Amino acid sequence: AQSVTQLGSHVSVSEGALVLLRCNYSSSVPPYLFWYVQYPNQGLQLLLKYTTGATLVKGINGFEAEFKKSETSFHLTKPSAHMSDAAEYFCAVTANFGNEKLTFGTGTRLTIIP
Amino acid sequence: NAGVTQTPKFQVLKTGQSMTLQCAQDMNHEYMSWYRQDPGMGLRLIHYSVGAGITDQGEVPNGYNVSRSTTEDFPLRLLSAAPSQTSVYFCASSSRKLAASTDTQYFGPGTRLTVL
Numbered sequence: 001a002q003s004v005t006q007l008g009s010h011v012s013v014s015e016g017a018l019v020l021l022r023c024n025y026s027s028s029v030p031p032y033l034f035w036y037v038q039y040p041n042q043g044l045q046l047l048l049k050y051t052t053g054a055t056l057v058k059g060i061n062g063f064e065a066e067f068k069k070s071e072t073s074f075h076l077t078k079p080s081a082h083m084s085d086a087a088e089y090f091c092a093v094t095a096n097f098g099n100e101k102l103t104f105g106t107g108t109r110l111t112i113i114p
Numbered sequence: 115n116a117g118v119t120q121t122p123k124f125q126v127l128k129t130g131q132s133m134t135l136q137c138a139q140d141m142n143h144e145y146m147s148w149y150r151q152d153p154g155m156g157l158r159l160i161h162y163s164v165g166a167g168i169t170d171q172g173e174v175p176n177g178y179n180v181s182r183s184t185t186e187d188f189p190l191r192l193l194s195a196a197p198s199q200t201s202v203y204f205c206a207s208s209s210r211k212l213a214a215s216t217d218t219q220y221f222g223p224g225t226r227l228t229v230l
Contacts, residue, residue: 004156009154041224042128042224043204043206043221043222043223044139044206044221045221045225046155046218046219049218072179090156090157095194101162101172102157102159102219103159103160103173104149104156104157104158105156106156107156
C-alpha cells in the first residue's frame, strides 16, 4: 500500500521568494515519486520525477525536488517564484517494479504575491 | 500528434441517466487510466488498462465500466449517474513502463460532469 501527504493545501509566496511545497510518502516498497502541475482548467503536466540514482531531481520551469529516504519526503522547491508559477501542484507515488498505478496527494495551491 | 483527447469537455446529466466519456490517444501507449478529481481529494484512480483487452479496477470503480478494444481508445461508461459522480474526469496514458526515466504519464484536458 502507498499514500502521499501534502502539507498545506494553500501556500502563498512573494514573487522572487523561495517556493517550498512539502510531500511525504508512505510505501511498503521502494517508491517512484512524481510532481505534477495543473494550471486552471487544464490537465496535469509532469514537473519532475525520481526513479533511481541521484536523489536531487531537476525538472522543468526551474523546479527541483530531493528524495530523502530517511525522512520519507520528496519536497518541491524553486529558488525564485514567478507569477507564472501560480497553479496547483500534486505529488504522486508508485511502486518501483513497473506498477503504473499512481497514488496522488490532495494537492497544494500555490499563490504568488506580486 | 494530438496527445490525449477527451470528449465532451462539459456534460450535465440527470440522476439515472447513462453516458460514455470518450478518451483517445495517438501515441501508441499501452497504459491508459481514468481518474476523477474532487476538491480537497486530489486525483483518484477509477479504472486502468495495461493493453487492449485488459482492464482492472482502481481505487473508486463503483458505478463505472470500462473496456479497451483498441490501443487508442479507452471509454468510461457511467451506468446510472448519481450526484456523487459530479466531478472532473481525467484520462491519462503512458508507455508500459511508466517509471522508466524517459517516460511520463500524459493527461487529457478533462471532462467536467455535473449530475443533477
